[in-house]
Amino acid sequence: MALNGVAVLLVEDDPVFRQIVTHFLEKQGAQVTQACDGEQGVSFFKSQHFDVVLADLSMPKLGGLDMLKEMITLAPLVCYIVISGNNVMADVVEALRLGASDYLVKPVADLFIIEQAIKQNLHRSHIDDMYAADFDALSFQELSSNLAMLEQSVAAAKQVQQQLFPASNISYPAAKVDYSLYKNSDISSYFIDSSMVGSHHLIMYMAHLYPEDNRAAFACVLLRSFVNQKLKDFRSGQSQAIIEPFNMMSYLNERLVKSGLDIKADMIYISIELTKYRAAIAHAGKGLRCYLRNSEGLSPLALSESSQLGVVDWVKPSIQFRSILPQEQLCIATSEPEHRQLLLDDQFKGLIYDTDLPAGGFLQLSF
Secondary structure: OOOOOOEEEEEOOHHHHHHHHHHHHOOOOOOOEOOHHHHHHHHHHEEEEOEEEEOOOOOOOOOEEEEHHHHHHHOOOEEEEEEEEEEHHHHHHHHHOOOEEEEEOOOOOHHHHHHHHHHHHHHOOOOOOOHHHHHHHHHHHHHHHHHHHHOOOOOHHHHHHHHOOOOOEOOOOOEEEEEEEEEEOOOOOOOOEEEOOOOOOEEEEEEEEEEEOHHHHHHHHHHHHHHHHHHHHOOOOOOOHHHOHHHHHHHHHHHHHHHHOOOOOEEEEEEOOOOEEEEEEEEOOOOOOEEEOOOOOOEEEOOEEEEOOOOOOOOHHHHHHEEOOOOOOEEEEEHHHHHHHHHHHHOEEEEEEEOOOEEEEEEEOOO
């Protein structure tokens, strides 16, 4: 059977849906433990081993997000798949930020979608290679249905995207990241993020997403979830890719292509070894620039253009390694002169709506 021996913790407060899903998964060979709320879910999780946690996000006693946060801290290698109603996409985004592997939206039209999501995420976590061959069709179906929802609702797309963006000023133990992104409509086609990776590395990136419509919000969710997967792999000791820009760009391109959603991206991805102030920089596409900033102004780094991410016949990105002096800042910016001047004026405001400025912006790392 397809899920023979897979241990699943199903956390769902709706007893009818919980029993239907349990019966289906057990018919596929899974060993299912049922929990009716977040507190019971955590209790079972602490006392047993599970390969997969399948959890509703809206539950009494202990909410799905708080439950997920506690579980991921205890066992980052477990596959976490969340289920959400259409009206709480912001919670889905937060779950992906915490480290969830995947999500499904209620009502689940076909229970086989749940089976395929489990197969897909077990394969990603290297639990069983036999699941690799047959998940793409239903995975694409699920992605397409959620993309259609965001395309039809500007409000939903806007809510999802705003939840993803961090504060304008982010302080890490040995560095600080500041940014401004300007959008001319409800949805930004630009996305930024940064994260500590272990105690010695920091990664940051900026992406320009195509097409520049509501789908950009969904592309942000995809991009963030792909990066989170590699961050999870690093923390569990499975992969160093997240601090290797070349490998990270290759992985992101592969995932965007396999999504089947025709989403492309220009991107600059940077990994900094904080103990040596050494940066590895990868560049794909065009329109984004990388700079060193000091008292003399902005000095562009020579990174040649290469293919966008999301292209089947993609070729390797432009790569550069650079040592950063203590008085220097490392910046990513769009090519608009107005943005460069605002960067020099230290106008860090986060994500803002402004019809007087071109869309785009800048991101700065300082030590």
